[in-house]
Amino acid sequence: MKSRFVMEFERPLVELERKLAELRELNVSENPELAVEISDLGRQVERLHEETYTNLAPWARVQISRHPDRPKTQDYVDACFDDVIELHGDRHFGDDEAMMTSLATLAGRRVAVIGHRKGKNTKENLRRNFGSPQPEGFRKAMRLMRLADKFALPIVTFLDTPGAYPGVEAEERGQAWAIAESLALLSGVRVPVVVVGIGEGGSGGALAIGFGDRLIMLENAYYSVSSPEACASILYKDAAHACDAAVSLKMTAADLLHFGIADEIVAEPLGGAHHDHEAMFSAVGERVNAALNELVGEEPTDLVEKRYERLRAIGVFEEGA
Amino acid sequence: MLFGVVGSRNENRVRMPIADWFKAREDRKYTPSEQNRGSGDVPDGVWSKCESCKHIIYEGELAQNARVCNYCGHHFPLTAPQRIELLVDEDTFEETHAHISSGDPLEWSSPKSYPVGLESAREKSSLAEAVMTGRASIADHPVVIGAMDFRFVGASMGSVVGEKVARAFELALAEHRPLVLSIASGGARMQEGMLSLMQMAKTSAAAARLADEGVPYISVLTNPTYGGVTASFAVLADVIVAEPASLVGFTGQRIIEQTIRQKLPKGFQTAEFLVEHGMIDEVIPRSDLRAHIGLLLDYLDIPGGERS
Numbered sequence: 324m325k326s327r328f329v330m331e332f333e334r335p336l337v338e339l340e341r342k343l344a345e346l347r348e349l350n351v352s353e354n355p356e357l358a359v360e361i362s363d364l365g366r367q368v369e370r371l372h373e374e375t376y377t378n379l380a381p382w383a384r385v386q387i388s389r390h391p392d393r394p395k396t397q398d399y400v401d402a403c404f405d406d407v408i409e410l411h412g413d414r415h416f417g418d419d420e421a422m423m424t425s426l427a428t429l430a431g432r433r434v435a436v437i438g439h440r441k442g443k444n445t446k447e448n449l450r451r452n453f454g455s456p457q458p459e460g461f462r463k464a465m466r467l468m469r470l471a472d473k474f475a476l477p478i479v480t481f482l483d484t485p486g487a488y489p490g491v492e493a494e495e496r497g498q499a500w501a502i503a504e505s506l507a508l509l510s511g512v513r514v515p516v517v518v519v520g521i522g523e524g525g526s527g528g529a530l531a532i533g534f535g536d537r538l539i540m541l542e543n544a545y546y547s548v549s550s551p552e553a554c555a556s557i558l559y560k561d562a563a564h565a566c567d568a569a570v571s572l573k574m575t576a577a578d579l580l581h582f583g584i585a586d587e588i589v590a591e592p593l594g595g596a597h598h599d600h601e602a603m604f605s606a607v608g609e610r611v612n613a614a615l616n617e618l619v620g621e622e623p624t625d626l627v628e629k630r631y632e633r634l635r636a637i638g639v640f641e642e643g644a
Numbered sequence: 645m646l647f648g649v650v651g652s653r654n655e656n657r658v659r660m661p662i663a664d665w666f667k668a669r670e671d672r673k674y675t676p677s678e679q680n681r682g683s684g685d686v687p688d689g690v691w692s693k694c695e696s697c698k699h700i701i702y703e704g705e706l707a708q709n710a711r712v713c714n715y716c717g718h719h720f721p722l723t724a725p726q727r728i729e730l731l732v733d734e735d736t737f738e739e740t741h742a743h744i745s746s747g748d749p750l751e752w753s754s755p756k757s758y759p760v761g762l763e764s765a766r767e768k769s770s771l772a773e774a775v776m777t778g779r780a781s782i783a784d785h786p787v788v789i790g791a792m793d794f795r796f797v798g799a800s801m802g803s804v805v806g807e808k809v810a811r812a813f814e815l816a817l818a819e820h821r822p823l824v825l826s827i828a829s830g831g832a833r834m835q836e837g838m839l840s841l842m843q844m845a846k847t848s849a850a851a852a853r854l855a856d857e858g859v860p861y862i863s864v865l866t867n868p869t870y871g872g873v874t875a876s877f878a879v880l881a882d883v884i885v886a887e888p889a890s891l892v893g894f895t896g897q898r899i900i901e902q903t904i905r906q907k908l909p910k911g912f913q914t915a916e917f918l919v920e921h922g923m924i925d926e927v928i929p930r931s932d933l934r935a936h937i938g939l940l941l942d943y944l945d946i947p948g949g950e951r952s
Contacts, residue, residue: 487875490900491900491912494900494912494913498893499879499894500875500879502876502894506849507852509845510848526832527841527871530845534845547837547841548837548840571754572750584839631853635810635849637842638803639803640804642743642744643743
């Protein structure tokens with residue numbers, strides 16, 4: 324799949340490719356020098372292609388994680404799961420479309436799926452706040468966590484949010500309370516919890532459904548204490564430093580693996596997951612299923628205890644006498 | 645005594661002795677002129693300016709009133725040691741886990757080195773980190789208490805704050821002592837990245853365990869409490885109270901204005917606003933906090949503790 328959306332870090336490459344395409348349209352037989360130029364430029368394009376897509380900088384990965392054609396929660400649910408029944412509403416205030424909760428079947432196993440849901444177009448994104456949940460989104464997620472706990476359904480979550488919605492009404496309805504209660508609840512559910520970072524993992528809004536017994540990160544997904552833009556505007560007093568903040572925050576999948584927060588990384592096609600949706604669906608489905616296979620045999624009390632130990636072990640500090 | 649809170653009611657307040665007042669007049673470098681008064685340029689340690697009503701207040705007087713403005717009731721910030729002294733029975737505090745200090749796991753250097761920032765925070769506050777925890781008693785109830793100190797990197801939560809708070813929950817659980825936390829925070833500590841974010845889950849998990857055991861937890865929200873601290877252990881208490889006019893929320897006001905371009909309602913995110921929206925139990929003036937928590941513990945701290 325060739326995407327038309329050009330990310331900032333791809334621009335020099337796309338420019339050069341365009342130039343090459345233009346030259347190729349000219350008549351080479353009339354101008355033999357042109358043939359040499361074309362082959363030179365061809366080599367340049369090849370080299371730049373490799374430079375652009377290997378050893379991606381954190382900021383480039385952030386752009387890929389936000390690519391409009393990147394497979395989203397709904398795509399994974401549709402492709403990897405059967406017999407999906409979506410559940411709606413938080414039973415308090417409303418139904419937040421930025422949070423998807425479903426009963427679904429993965430490779431014959433019945434599970435509960437919770438995920439941030441971005442839209443595929445502007446119209447959908449306006450309804451879904453670009454994947455930023457309101458408090459009712461987190462409360463809906465909590466409903467599903469309770470239900471999963473009650474009926475012994477393993478939980479699979481998909482992270483893809485820039486963060487919890489930063490609005491007046493969200494504050495009035497207790498955004499912080501909803502997130503905190505979700506954290507407390509998720510820490511104690513007596514079923515396996517497998518988390519997949521598929522795109523953006525923005526701050527508390529991601530964390531509310533973003534920890535458990537396994538964390539699988541897609542190669543170009545990020546997970547961060549703050550968006551690079553917010554970090555830049557707070558610490559650098561200038562959102563234009565987002566590129567630097569993305570480096571400093573150590574928010575890539577590889578960083579998370581290094582800190583022992585993520586367990587595994589799912590490789591993406593060169594340039595990002597949007598280049599091959601089918602490959603991503605099968606890889607993600609397989610890895611989630613493998614993680615569940617490891618976890619489902621565990622005693623519920625052991626699961627909860629291990630999850631607690633896992634959280635307790637996170638942190639770097641020195642302890643003196 | 646760090647400052648002279650004698651009893652918890654206004655009638656017990658000790659007025660500044662007149663001799664002190666004259667002494668202070670001699671000690672001070674200059675008399676604040678009308679010109680200086682508006683600029684907030686007040687000599688250190690003798691006079692403070694109330695940021696709410698702009699009155700210039702004698703430090704000794706402020707100290708004797710638990711750092712509450714005599715003129716308008718504005719609550720000045722308290723340090724963690726002052727906060728603990730305010731809340732616990734005299735001489736009952738015994739600090740725990742005092743010697744845990746932050747590393748620099750992200751090797752954070754720009755725009756400012758994290759270790760350098762930590763060092764200046766330590767110097768400024770004489771504290772090892774942004775939270776102080778320990779055992780104490782409140783109205784004769786043995787408790788575990790913790791207080792956050794905004795002077796220390798904005799009382800942001802990194803690995804150490806998360807660890808000390810988690811241990812406070814675990815200590816309360818192990819000893820079946822109610823937990824009282826006085827909270828202030830700018831949120832998660834950016835300079836520890838994901839390790840900071842995960843402290844939200846860690847502290848919330850510890851809070852959930854304490855709740856499961858039926859050990860009471862009371863949180864006191866003070867100005868300001870934001871971000872990852874609000875959205876984790878701060879609001880998981882059985883009873884949540886806040887000091888008057890404290891700002892408490894998830895997203896900061898500047899960010900909300902910038903991203904949503906909404907006009908903020910009057911009193912938005914104040915403690916009073918939170919009571920109105922059903923998010924906290926009560927606004928309690930500082931002078932009444934100890935007595936109020938004591939009474940709450942009379943209800944919640946059941947002798948024998950353990951429930952079958």
